[in-house]
Amino acid sequence: MVNLAVIYYSSTGTNYQLAKWAEEAGKEAGADVRVVKVPELAPEAAIASNPGWKAHVEETKDVPEATSDDIEWADAIIFSVPTRFGNLASQMKQYLDMQGGLWATGKTVNKVVSAMSSAQNPHGGQEATILALYTSMMHWGAIIVPPGYTDQLLFAAGGNPYGTSVTQGQDGKMVEDVQAAVKHQAKRTIEIAKKVANK
Amino acid sequence: MVNLAVIYYSSTGTNYQLAKWAEEAGKEAGADVRVVKVPELAPEAAIASNPGWKAHVEETKDVPEATSDDIEWADAIIFSVPTRFGNLASQMKQYLDMQGGLWATGKTVNKVVSAMSSAQNPHGGQEATILALYTSMMHWGAIIVPPGYTDQLLFAAGGNPYGTSVTQGQDGKMVEDVQAAVKHQAKRTIEIAKKVANK
Amino acid sequence: MVNLAVIYYSSTGTNYQLAKWAEEAGKEAGADVRVVKVPELAPEAAIASNPGWKAHVEETKDVPEATSDDIEWADAIIFSVPTRFGNLASQMKQYLDMQGGLWATGKTVNKVVSAMSSAQNPHGGQEATILALYTSMMHWGAIIVPPGYTDQLLFAAGGNPYGTSVTQGQDGKMVEDVQAAVKHQAKRTIEIAKKVANK
Amino acid sequence: MVNLAVIYYSSTGTNYQLAKWAEEAGKEAGADVRVVKVPELAPEAAIASNPGWKAHVEETKDVPEATSDDIEWADAIIFSVPTRFGNLASQMKQYLDMQGGLWATGKTVNKVVSAMSSAQNPHGGQEATILALYTSMMHWGAIIVPPGYTDQLLFAAGGNPYGTSVTQGQDGKMVEDVQAAVKHQAKRTIEIAKKVANK
Numbered sequence: 155m156v157n158l159a160v161i162y163y164s165s166t167g168t169n170y171q172l173a174k175w176a177e178e179a180g181k182e183a184g185a186d187v188r189v190v191k192v193p194e195l196a197p198e199a200a201i202a203s204n205p206g207w208k209a210h211v212e213e214t215k216d217v218p219e220a221t222s223d224d225i226e227w228a229d230a231i232i233f234s235v236p237t238r239f240g241n242l243a244s245q246m247k248q249y250l251d252m253q254g255g256l257w258a259t260g261k262t263v264n265k266v267v268s269a270m271s272s273a274q275n276p277h278g279g280q281e282a283t284i285l286a287l288y289t290s291m292m293h294w295g296a297i298i299v300p301p302g303y304t305d306q307l308l309f310a311a312g313g314n315p316y317g318t319s320v321t322q323g324q325d326g327k328m329v330e331d332v333q334a335a336v337k338h339q340a341k342r343t344i345e346i347a348k349k350v351a352n353k
Numbered sequence: 354m355v356n357l358a359v360i361y362y363s364s365t366g367t368n369y370q371l372a373k374w375a376e377e378a379g380k381e382a383g384a385d386v387r388v389v390k391v392p393e394l395a396p397e398a399a400i401a402s403n404p405g406w407k408a409h410v411e412e413t414k415d416v417p418e419a420t421s422d423d424i425e426w427a428d429a430i431i432f433s434v435p436t437r438f439g440n441l442a443s444q445m446k447q448y449l450d451m452q453g454g455l456w457a458t459g460k461t462v463n464k465v466v467s468a469m470s471s472a473q474n475p476h477g478g479q480e481a482t483i484l485a486l487y488t489s490m491m492h493w494g495a496i497i498v499p500p501g502y503t504d505q506l507l508f509a510a511g512g513n514p515y516g517t518s519v520t521q522g523q524d525g526k527m528v529e530d531v532q533a534a535v536k537h538q539a540k541r542t543i544e545i546a547k548k549v550a551n552k
Numbered sequence: 553m554v555n556l557a558v559i560y561y562s563s564t565g566t567n568y569q570l571a572k573w574a575e576e577a578g579k580e581a582g583a584d585v586r587v588v589k590v591p592e593l594a595p596e597a598a599i600a601s602n603p604g605w606k607a608h609v610e611e612t613k614d615v616p617e618a619t620s621d622d623i624e625w626a627d628a629i630i631f632s633v634p635t636r637f638g639n640l641a642s643q644m645k646q647y648l649d650m651q652g653g654l655w656a657t658g659k660t661v662n663k664v665v666s667a668m669s670s671a672q673n674p675h676g677g678q679e680a681t682i683l684a685l686y687t688s689m690m691h692w693g694a695i696i697v698p699p700g701y702t703d704q705l706l707f708a709a710g711g712n713p714y715g716t717s718v719t720q721g722q723d724g725k726m727v728e729d730v731q732a733a734v735k736h737q738a739k740r741t742i743e744i745a746k747k748v749a750n751k
Numbered sequence: 752m753v754n755l756a757v758i759y760y761s762s763t764g765t766n767y768q769l770a771k772w773a774e775e776a777g778k779e780a781g782a783d784v785r786v787v788k789v790p791e792l793a794p795e796a797a798i799a800s801n802p803g804w805k806a807h808v809e810e811t812k813d814v815p816e817a818t819s820d821d822i823e824w825a826d827a828i829i830f831s832v833p834t835r836f837g838n839l840a841s842q843m844k845q846y847l848d849m850q851g852g853l854w855a856t857g858k859t860v861n862k863v864v865s866a867m868s869s870a871q872n873p874h875g876g877q878e879a880t881i882l883a884l885y886t887s888m889m890h891w892g893a894i895i896v897p898p899g900y901t902d903q904l905l906f907a908a909g910g911n912p913y914g915t916s917v918t919q920g921q922d923g924k925m926v927e928d929v930q931a932a933v934k935h936q937a938k939r940t941i942e943i944a945k946k947v948a949n950k
Binding site: 717 | 872873875911913
């Protein structure tokens, strides 16, 4: 059984929803799945000033925080992270940076990795953010499995070959329907992880 | 008077249209403008097998081919190039590679550069392609002037902060209306070039 | 007089040294210079466990922390940041992310930006980290001024056209001699900022 | 038996040497190996004006040219390509662009890919070039296997986690000793390909 860690950061819920869809697909594919959130860096006051952010923090207070153990345990990792100025939200970067100890012992090697993202504009850094995540994964000795154009349904979701990405509208809702794309990406990731991990 | 070179590659006309809009804006802004196409690499047979491609080659047969002199002459350069697998179409890359002689004499330094792109999917490499172009421009010692979010109208055009990008539909037509975004980008490029070149 | 903000993150001193050289060159070029450090994210315990880190925090306790005002004030910004897994150290990313308010009011537009980096291996992500920083700057509407190969002395420093980068040896010392390259980069940045800001 | 295609471009021999080391390691690891060169784009006159280039073209005149069939045949692909202005030499980009037909039939999916590069400066675009190649591979639905820091010997070769890279000195010789790093990278690529292709 493949161990899949879905590691996400979400302020108002978009990437949490992407993570949940990945979890669903992972379970359907027979994987053991953990959905974990990276620790928040923003001060309480910033969160409190944004009703959507505050509500989401409350809604997900029981989601476990990601640790080094989640990476060590995983055969496959799916990251989901919003773009901030064309790069990972700092919360996710901080989580990655803190894995230096795990990295030094070689325990990040051969993890099968795929990533998803969101932005407020259709071309608001979705590509750049996923590519930046993969660059870090190369330092980890991970094996990178982007969706490419491996299924027709990906075209309907915007055709981002690096990973599923979605535009978050002014109303906080997703503009494109990417549920099927997320599930395809998760299944593909697990399928490759099964082979790499001999499971 | 600022000298603006609009250097493009286009197989079926999308990037030619972007280039023409940039030319219009450049002239309105008082620049001396050259629109030049990079040489084709594809064999005649490939072009002949695609009616849209063939028609466009015919339509633009009088557009001059880009040379090193166009770069030397220019204060500002706007590139327009379709993505091919998330990177510059090879025709444009070949043109850049052939500027080694110009580069070695320092004549690419301080050119004010901005770029545009197109792809067949909304997230089909538009970001990655423009970023790749800018990476090469850093080797040239160029000064890079992306549009960012310097005008509200950019949001309507898809909000690509690296440069105007457009999706080309199955029917060969542009999906988004980016004319105003192209013109804003061209004017901004000229405005900065005016300062950098003391013109 | 050009206002130059040198914004850096440093754990054991390498990027602080790069920042100080940039400051020196900035003053020589007649700029008004602020050197500011981005806030630390690491827990006290982590810092305390590393003597070099602890000593550097102590040594720089009087360096002011970077705020939004430093960006608003600046005509030119030089960033200096170590790579962490081929991308900005999270401390710097967090600082950038917190400028959303400034960004929304348009006050990041037309800042003239250049960047420097360090890593523990000669090809340990120096290029990727500087490029990632520039990608974020494009979102800000900044004007990017990499050194390219604008002076022969850059070749001796490793020839990184994106920005000066240095390898930090196991002993914590710099492997390459990059002082002259840093100073050239700083002067070039100021020279362009002078033109862009009409100063 | 894993099928390994080593696809390279080389003007004066550096990337050819990298390719030959990958071939050696591939055979030692029990793979069936093809070493193929991408077609030249430069005019005869350019080649003739550079004695090293001319000699290398002569030396490798019997190396087969890469075709679409090499990709279709391969389980694993190792690319070796010099940087030109921080991106793939146009010869390699042109070869990739011409695989549109193969791509459209899904035959690029799940190829296990790794890449190598060279430049004339220690930080002359080696990172950026390999990353650009991987971006294109994501469009192909390939599985990307960078070396990371999966062996101590990689540190001695410069520690480029994206792929082996080497500096080519003014005399045309390699500055770093990367033979062991190339062989490690090739073996790792084959090992993962064996699993992905169930061979």
